[in-house]
Amino acid sequence: MTWPRPEYETVRELRGPLLVVDRVAGVGWDEFVGIRAASGEQRHGVVLDVDGDRAVVEVFEGTAGLAVAGTRVRFTGAPVRIPVGPDWLGRVCGGRGDPIDGGPPVLGDRTAAVGGYPINPVARDRPALPVLTGVSAIDAVATLVRGQKLPLFSVSGLPHLTLATQIAAQASAGGEPFCVVFAGLGLTHADAASVRDTLDERSAAAELVLLLNTADDPPLDRILTPRIALTVAEHLAFTGGRHVLVVMGDMTSYAEALREVSAARGEVPARRAYPGYLYSDLASLYERCGRIRGRPGSVTVLPFLTMPAGDITHPVPDLTGYITEGQIVLSPESHGRGVYPPIDPLSSLSRLMGHGAGPGRTRADHLDVAAQLLAALSRARRVSTLAELVGAAALSEVDRSYLDLEEAFERELVAQHPTQRRDLDDTLDRAWRVLLRLPRGELGMLPAALLDAHLGED
Structure with missing residues (x-):
């Protein structure tokens, strides 16, 4: 030195x-x-x-x-500054950016401060076009949009890391230049090894930057890791012209590191002993994603976090929900039934889906199908509650068709192997097969022309 x-x-x-x-x-x-x-x-x-x-x-x-x-x-x-550039692609590094893949240090033609800055609202371009995850339950009803920040809410014991890694392994931007920056925070060594194995193919194709912070690393490393990931992603996107998906978490582990540092500094604690600036600190990360007017590429952020005791009002998910544009929620009940991924569609929401799906973006019928699916599932949930009170035999034929739809939705659309990637056409075709279990009169949110075409095919 x-x-x-x-x-x-x-x-x-x-x-x-x-x-x-x-x-x-x-x-x-x-x-x-x-x-x-x-x-x-x-x-x-x-x-x-x-x-x-x-x-x-x-x-x-x-x-x-x-x-x-x-x-x-x-x-x-x-x-703190790091080199930036395409040399990061294909590398596996620790939480501070030090290589752990046996290769040389990462170099670049220029360096950038890891603190970074949120994108100036005046310079922001509206999020548009999708990032397809290959996961039907997300692509069908909670589509991720380029430039969006969409968190994944889970609880301890659910396969959120498996799902996050699956998305990182198979996401795409419709043939346009694309890469993934994956920042694992507070991982066990077994989980870190599993992530490396799952993402090995994408890394070998030089489409991945992998940063692995483990639970026995110092807390400041955990605070730096997402900042390094975003700094690398910003250069790959806004200088290199790529669409970059940043997958990072567990953000609850990040917040606990922030709390530990705050306590060591002797700061007055706020709710649940977290520092009073937790909101602004999380915002300083999440607001670095987006699109910049007149510049190529985009940065999309998919943070995942665990809710202690399943409490969605806990400071980390609560504040994350205020900053981000929707959420994907994992369901312990679905997981208990053996469904993977155990996504609850009625608790999940992508507020920017309208900017990334529909005519000219995905498929002309996408938004209509998603709206009808969610409406039907909401009705099915009420019918299921009624069946528990009066018994399924007392339900009308239409009500029983809703119960059939709910089961088919979980079995034919949501259930998916962790290594299976479904394209959007396959996902939406499955959604149609689920919807057509209802009588035509119950499909009032679908245009008549679409119904005629699919009922004819059926």
């Missing part, structure tokens, strides 16, 4: 992952810091807070083994 600026030997305190330095000058927040131990070992950190001539530094590698006496600190005068 080169030391372009004077060193400080005025370390006052070591507290958990934090190092406090006195009598500093010209130091700002988010500066990258070099730390040299008395033994000569070199570590790195970032400035978390500055109060007069005192700076608080978060040490990436932790402060274990450091001593107040003999530790020297140098502030670089610049934030």
Whole structure:
């Protein structure tokens, strides 16, 4: 490491992952810091807070083994920066961007600050056209749109990581230049190995950047990982002209790392002991996705998170819901019935679906079919409740057809093997077969011409 600026030997305190330095000058927040131990070992950190001539530094590698006496600190005068460019494609790295695939360090013609900035609303272009995930339950009724932020809500024990990895492995942008940046946060080593294996083919095709932060990594690594992922994605999209899907999570693990750092800094806690700035911190990540007017490419964000105790009002899913444009919700009941992916269509919503589906975007009948499916499933849910009270034998023939539709929807449309990719035509054709279990009079949200065509084919 080169030391372009004077060193400080005025370390006052070591507290958990934090190092406090006195009598500093010209130091700002988010500066990258070099730390040299008395033994000569070199570590790195970032400035978390500055109060007069005192700076608080978060040490990436932790402060274990450091001593107040003999530790020297140098502030670089610049934030944490990483090289950016297409050399990231096909690489597997740790949470801080250090290669773990046996290859050389990632290089680039230029560097960018990992802090980044949300896209200026004035420069934003409206999200348009779909990112097809190959998962029928999402593509049919909660279509992901380029430039959208659409979170995946789950609870512990459900296969959210399997689903997120499946989407990363098979998503596409209709033949246009496309790649995926996958940022795993707080993973077990077994889960990290599983993600690598599942995404190996996409990585070999140089269509993937894989960042793996494990549960035993320092908490600051977990805070940096999504920022590094988004910084890489922004350059691939807005300079390289690619449509980039950023899959990152578990965001609850990220928020817990933020809470740990906040507690070490002695900040006054807010709801559930999370820092009061949790909303703005999450927004600083999610709002970096989108499309920029006059520039190629797009950044689409699919964060996934677990809701502690299944509580959707928990601060992490609650605040995420305020920032993002819909949600995909996994259902413990569907999972209990052995359905994969256990997506609850009536709790799931893509608020921008109208910008990415329909005539000229996917298929002319897509939006009509989705609306009719959701209306029919809502009615089926009410009929199912009624059947529990009076018995299925007491239901009318039409009501029984709704129960048949609900079962067919789960069996023929939602149920899908984790390695199976369905194209949109297959998905919508399956949706039609499900809908045609109802009498024609119950399909009032579908245009007559469409019904005539499909009833004739049937």
